[in-house]
Amino acid sequence: MLESSSLAELAKSEHFLRRLTDVTLGAIEVFDLDQQRTLYVNRSIATQLGYSDEEIADMGAGLVPALMHPDDLPQFVAHRQSLCSLADHETADFEYRLREHSGGWRWMQNRDVVFARHATGAVSQIIGNALDISERKTAQEKIRHSEEFHRLAFDLSPVGMTNFDGERRFTKVNQRFCEITGYAADELLRMNICDFTHPDDRATNQFNIDQLHAGVVDHYDMEKRYIRKDGSVCWVRVTVRMVRDATGQRLYSIGVVQDINERRHREQALRESEAFSWSVLESSPDCATVLDREGRRQTMNRNGQHLMEIDDFAPWLGQPWWSLKPEPFAALAVEAVEQAKRGETARFQAFHRRPRVRRSGGT
Structure with a gap:
C-alpha cells in the first residue's frame, strides 16, 4: 500500500506528464492493440485540426480512423497490425491525412514505439507521436510538379535536348535528338559528343567546351555537322550552357540542338544560283x-x-x-x-x- 506522500508524488508525476504532452507540438496517442481503441490523446490533435476538446471527446476511442482520409485507411489498418511484431528498439512510421474541422485535409507523419507488453512479451500498447507535415507535403508536391513540367518540356521539345557531363558523355537525351542523330537513346548514353561530330568541326567544338569549362564563357553557340548513324551528314545549330551548383561547381551541361540541314542546303543552293546568275551577267x-x-x-x-x-x-x-x-x-x-x-x-x-x-x- 502506497503512503500518502507517495500518492501525492505519483499524482504530481501524472499531472506533469499530462501537461508535458499537452504542450508537445505533435499529437500523442496511446493505443491498445487488444481492445483496438485509443486510451489517451493529448490536446495537440484538437489544436492542429481545429476541433474543440469536447468534439474530440465525442469521437471516442476511434477518433483517428474516424478522421482519416478513406484512401489512407487500408494502409493504416495494415500499419497497426504490423505493430504487434515491433521490437522495443524499433520505430514504425506512417504518413496519412486527417480531416480538419473546416473540411480540408492535413498531412500527418506518425512514429510509433512499444508502450507496454503482456507478461508473455506480446505487444499490448503502443505510443505514437504525429507531426503535421502538410507544409512539407505541399512543398514536395510543388517540386514534383516542377520536375514533371521540366521533364515533359525536355522530352516533348521540338528541338533536340541533351545533358552531358565533364567527359562529354551524354547523361540524358530526348526523342528529338535521337531523330536528328539516328541513334537510339540507349546508344547515345554510351557515346560522347565527338563520336558523331564531323572531323572538320571537332577542334572548334572542343575549343568551345574548354572555354565553357574554364568559366571564360557561360554558354556557346555554333553550327556544325553530325555524322548520323546511317552515314549521312546533318547540319545542326548547337547552344550549350553550363549548370553549376550554389558554390559554382560544375554539375552538367545542357545542350539545345536544332536541325538546320534544310536551311544550309537552301543557302548553298542560293549561293550556287547567285554564282550562276552572275556568270550569265558577266558573259552578256x-x-x-x-x-x-x-x-x-x-x-x-x-x-x-x-x-x-x-x-x-x-x-x-x-x-x-x-x-x-x-x-x-x-x-x-x-x-x-x-x-x-x-x-x-x-x-x-x-x-x-x-x-x-x-x-x-x-x-
Whole structure:
C-alpha cells in the first residue's frame, strides 16, 4: 500500500506528464492493440485540426480512423497490425491525412514505439507521436510538379535536348535528338559528343567546351555537322550552357540542338544560283547593272563598264541609276524602278551621258 506522500508524488508525476504532452507540438496517442481503441490523446490533435476538446471527446476511442482520409485507411489498418511484431528498439512510421474541422485535409507523419507488453512479451500498447507535415507535403508536391513540367518540356521539345557531363558523355537525351542523330537513346548514353561530330568541326567544338569549362564563357553557340548513324551528314545549330551548383561547381551541361540541314542546303543552293546568275551577267555583251530597291547601283558587269567607259566602278557604287541619264530619260528610269518594285517589267529607251572619271593620264 502506497503512503500518502507517495500518492501525492505519483499524482504530481501524472499531472506533469499530462501537461508535458499537452504542450508537445505533435499529437500523442496511446493505443491498445487488444481492445483496438485509443486510451489517451493529448490536446495537440484538437489544436492542429481545429476541433474543440469536447468534439474530440465525442469521437471516442476511434477518433483517428474516424478522421482519416478513406484512401489512407487500408494502409493504416495494415500499419497497426504490423505493430504487434515491433521490437522495443524499433520505430514504425506512417504518413496519412486527417480531416480538419473546416473540411480540408492535413498531412500527418506518425512514429510509433512499444508502450507496454503482456507478461508473455506480446505487444499490448503502443505510443505514437504525429507531426503535421502538410507544409512539407505541399512543398514536395510543388517540386514534383516542377520536375514533371521540366521533364515533359525536355522530352516533348521540338528541338533536340541533351545533358552531358565533364567527359562529354551524354547523361540524358530526348526523342528529338535521337531523330536528328539516328541513334537510339540507349546508344547515345554510351557515346560522347565527338563520336558523331564531323572531323572538320571537332577542334572548334572542343575549343568551345574548354572555354565553357574554364568559366571564360557561360554558354556557346555554333553550327556544325553530325555524322548520323546511317552515314549521312546533318547540319545542326548547337547552344550549350553550363549548370553549376550554389558554390559554382560544375554539375552538367545542357545542350539545345536544332536541325538546320534544310536551311544550309537552301543557302548553298542560293549561293550556287547567285554564282550562276552572275556568270550569265558577266558573259552578256550588254551593260548589266544590279540595283538595290531604291535604284542605287550595286554592281555592273565588265562589258557594261567597258561600254560606259568606266575604269573604276567604285565612284558609281551606291549612286542612283538615273544619274547618268538626262531628262526626260532620268524620270523614265525612276518610274522603271518603281514598276520593278511592284513586280512589273519596265522597258524604255534613253540616252546616257558618258561618265567623267579621273584616269591616270587625265580626264
